[in-house]
Amino acid sequence: MGERNTPELLPGTLYMLILRTLAAGPMHGYAIAKRVKEASRDDIAIEEGSLYPALNRMLVKGWLKAEWGISDNNRKARFYRLTPEGQKQLEQEAAEFDRMIRAIQLVMRTV
């Protein structure tokens, strides 16, 4: 992975990306990573080293719930699901992120 040139994830956006991905429905960790990668056309790769700690921190905060289920490839997998608090958090973070991006773009264009 090291040799591939993926841009650094903007700080503080990992939670938002996971929340957005899970808004589509319950998913296991591997699928979340894959989905983010695909959706970003391979520009964003979530490292496993930060994915699982992040998922657990979100569990602690109560944004997610985890259940064991059976995956597409017929294995026991742990599925994460958004809680109502998670949904709220997503909306809040997305709105803030949009505002920030717009502000940055404004600055970049005018100055």
Add this chain to the structure above:
Amino acid sequence: MLTELWNRLTYLFRRNRFETELDAELQFHLESRADELYAAGMSRREARAQARRELGSAAHIQEETRSAWQFRWLEDLHADLRYAVRGLRRNPAFAATAIACLALAIGANTTIFSLTTEVLFSQPSVRDADSLVSIRVGGSSHATQAAWRFLYGAKIFDGIAGENEESETNWRHGDVSERLFVVRVTDNFFAVTGIPLAAGRPIEPGAPGVVISHRLWQRRFSGDPAALGASMLLDGKLYSVVGILPRDHRTVTGFGFSPDLYAPTADPKTRVALFARLPEGVDRAAVQARLDAVYRQFDVQNRTPSEVSAAAGLERVSSQKLFSVAAFFGMLLAVAGLVLLIACANVASLLLARASSRVQEIAIRLSIGAGRGRLIRQLLAESLLLAMCATAAGLSINLVITSMLSRIRLPLPLPLQFTIEPDWRLLAYASTLAIGTCLFAGLLPAFRATRILVPQARQVGRGSTLRGVLVAVQVAVSVVLLSAGLLFLRNLIRASSTNPGFDVHQTIWSRMTLVSETRSREVAAAGLDLLRALPGVDSAAAARVVPLNGNITNGLSIRTDRGASSVHVLFRMNYVTPDYFRVMQIRIRAGREFQPHDRDVAIINEAMAQRLFGNSDPIGRTMTWDAGTIRVVGVAANSKYFTLGEQDMPAYYAPYDTTPGARAAVDFLIRAVGRPEPLVPEISRRLGELDRTAAVETKPMSQALAFALLPSQVGAAVLGAVGLLGLVLAAVGLYGALLYSVSRRLPEIGVRMALGASPGSVLGLVVRQSAILAGFGSLVGLALAILAVRPLAMFLIPEVHPTDPLTFVLVAVALFAVALAATIGPAVRALRVDPATALRHE
């Protein structure tokens, strides 16, 4: 925020499941990725290896994920405590010594704290104590009922009530009469104070009855609820029990005073202490002004201002001038605090020794990257553990002692009982002690231990200096404590061996309390006849005042037939029957004893004779003052009258029949032929038969003396015990410091011996160190003690001087002996050093 806390807490209980789940999840991740790579055309083995490489360190992920859930500090604390427990278990002697030292000190401290708060600051059991005030009209503690009624009508307060706590009553039940302590209250007393009851109703206007204490209810009604409604024959009048007080009832009088019952005022002459409710929104100063204005109308002669003071709490202590009581408990607290200081110094020096012996371990841990803060925390955890164990043990000691204190009844002529229960103040105090102890005993060694750098791992220098200072402090503090304790002990010995001037070993005191004072003379005469006829009785007398248990002191200007000018004399007064001097074994130095039908004659003591008549013979001479002229018929030897501390007070005896006024109590003094104890029940029974409504209390005179000795006994017992405890702790500290120093210097001693040092010079090494520590400590201690014991004079009899050098000499000798004992062990250890072995270790 709350969900987060809850989630983290639940994690603590399913940690194992969490680990296996995380493993399974990572396993799934690996397999899914390997499947994908395999599908893309890699070989199975390569695919798996690639997936593993991409995942990176599983251990790292696990660590990170775990830390998402953990309370980091809690986990660390847990680990530290576990480590500390293991450490202490490996060194049980150290752990036991440290815990025992602290537990004893904390136990003593919390006990004295419980007692102090109970005696000084306990709230009376009333509704809203803050708005209840104590009223001293015209400056006197008790007012007439007329004054109460006047103020009641003046409507200054939201209610004013009175009580007299110094009453007694005779309760006749079956064939016996029992004396009970009763608080006489005005009919609105319960309504004004709002004293809570355990059962029944209070005494109310128009609805009389008595409210009994929980103790009386248990003792005489065996806790039967049917006691409500039962009738009691008190002083010949029937009352019905209407209410029962709760067990923890505290009177407005305070100080553990616990009467047997509350009853309505029976006698209109009973004076009452006034308690009133402040009207809402009115403060004490405003009420005081109105009270003064109104009270002057009632009592035009009395110009002494009235006082309105708090009925409860700290303010009561300052307003009622209870400074000597407060000082006594303050002294006890200070003493207990000093012992705790010794214990802390002791534990600190133990921990210091332990830390020094772990210098190498700590150096290694520092060099492989342990943080200094982390190490300090770990050492602190050890002392925290010690402090917690010690506090728990100390608190149990406290619970045992206080529950004992709550149960015993002190040998006092007043019903005192302390309801000491652990409360939040005590808990706060104990935990503060624990944390304080932990910080003091733990931090110093912890910092010291981690400051040592690797190359100097074997350096000892400053560690032992600090320990030396700690030991010297311990010695100094225990010298102060011992001096105070010894002073009280000497006071006790002196006081109890003081010859009161009368015999206490074969004398019996019997007090008969009659329902009414009208028959007291008859009863006294009949009682004396009866007692004289009893086998085993040598002689019997009646007296108005029982020596050391009561007092009448007069100050008069007396003119004698010897000189023209009158002499002002302050003297003790007593009225006694014939045979009094024989019973009490007071020598008649000149003249004669009283005879039946004596009137207008007196017996004076030597001091009074000296004062009035100088060296001339007083027999047959007369003394004149406004009451008339009295002839002196005898001179009695001097004795003690009211206190053991008094010095040759003048005394004046008059015939018993001339006692002015009448009293319901008749005091008999009886001389037994042999030991007095076997006679006591018989005397009680026979006097009881004389008047079945009377209460009779009989005891050997030696027991009755206990009251006079109580302050010295308490002081000597408490300070002596605490001082000894301090000395033992200091001895342990000295022993530990010396032994430790010897063990550190083993190689040095070995070298010295190898180079030809004699056993004497090796011994000199140890003894010199011991002498420096103990000597320095005791010098400082003695200097402090000479200052510290000065204020104790107010608790001592005059014959014992606080600064008497003998006290300090004795303390110094005791300390020398203890220091010597503590030196023997380490000295022997030093002498046993085998140079070959010691050098091989080097």
